Amino acid sequence: ELKVEQNPLFLSMQEGKNYTIYCNYSTTSDRLYWYRQDPGKSLESLFVLLSNGAVKQEGRLMASLDTKARLSTLHITAAVHDLSATYFCAVVINNNDMRFGAGTRLTVKP
Amino acid sequence: DTGVSQNPRHKITKRGQNVTFRCDPISEHNRLYWYRQTLGQGPEFLTYFQNEAQLEKSRLLSDRFSAERPKGSFSTLEIQRTEQGDSAMYLCASSAGQGSNEKLFFGSGTQLSVL
Numbered sequence: 646e647l648k649v650e651q652n653p654l655f656l657s658m659q660e661g662k663n664y665t666i667y668c669n670y671s672t673t674s675d676r677l678y679w680y681r682q683d684p685g686k687s688l689e690s691l692f693v694l695l696s697n698g699a700v701k702q703e704g705r706l707m708a709s710l711d712t713k714a715r716l717s718t719l720h721i722t723a724a725v726h727d728l729s730a731t732y733f734c735a736v737v738i739n740n741n742d743m744r745f746g747a748g749t750r751l752t753v754k755p
Numbered sequence: 756d757t758g759v760s761q762n763p764r765h766k767i768t769k770r771g772q773n774v775t776f777r778c779d780p781i782s783e784h785n786r787l788y789w790y791r792q793t794l795g796q797g798p799e800f801l802t803y804f805q806n807e808a809q810l811e812k813s814r815l816l817s818d819r820f821s822a823e824r825p826k827g828s829f830s831t832l833e834i835q836r837t838e839q840g841d842s843a844m845y846l847c848a849s850s851a852g853q854g855s856n857e858k859l860f861f862g863s864g865t866q867l868s869v870l
Contacts (some may be wrong), residue, residue, distance in 0.1 A: 649797075676857075678859075686863065687759075687846060687861040687862055687863045687864055688798070688846070688848075688861040689861075690858050690859060690860070693857075693858060733797050733798075735797070739811070742800050742803075742811060742813075743788075743800055743859070744800065745797025745798050745799070746797050747795070747796055747797050748795075748796070748797050
């Protein structure tokens with residue numbers, strides 16, 4: 646059965662610092678997503694990664710995918726308070742079944 | 756178009772009652788998904804429609820759960836004889852199904868509390 650594991654589950658960081666969130670998955674997939682969720686809100690799509698070595702960047706966030714290692718990373722550069730949220734990775738199997746990790750709750754402190 | 760719309764936003768019900776939620780996807784999105792999310796967890800896939808056809812159902816979807824999308828537009832999710840374990844956020848998502856670059860747009864969810 647597919648497992649999607651994120652770590653860390655909780656992350657508290659200072660503004661201006663860099664950090665990386667990791668997403669490991671246990672079976673072959675051709676798509677990996679990163680989502681952001683603010684408390685009480687729905688999920689916002691951040692990135693779709695489709696191929697080995699794919700890298701996408703938007704603002705202070707950069708996502709990468711290594712399909713051989715079954716690993717994706719979400720790197721945060723020079724964190725700001727507005728990035729505080731829960732970040733989920735999700736892996737697609739069987740064409741339409743999207744499996745989510747448990748999420749990483751990020752808190753950025755001034 | 757204001758995105759995926761779900762209602763009600765909150766539903767409180769007593770154990771054993773039936774509840775129905777509605778999802779209006781983004782216009783012309785032919786794919787519609789239902790997920791369930793409990794506190795501190797990621798969303799869990801429940802079911803998927805392409806147009807009006809329900810193509811996949813998770814084993815999480817017990818016989819008490821039924822979903823429809825009668826005209827390929829809005830969808831309803833009904834839970835019969837609710838149990839306390841059904842308490843969760845029920846999320847709907849839609850997509851245009853544009854191949855491997857498919858992007859899901861999520862609604863704000865319906866928060867169900869079963870007393």
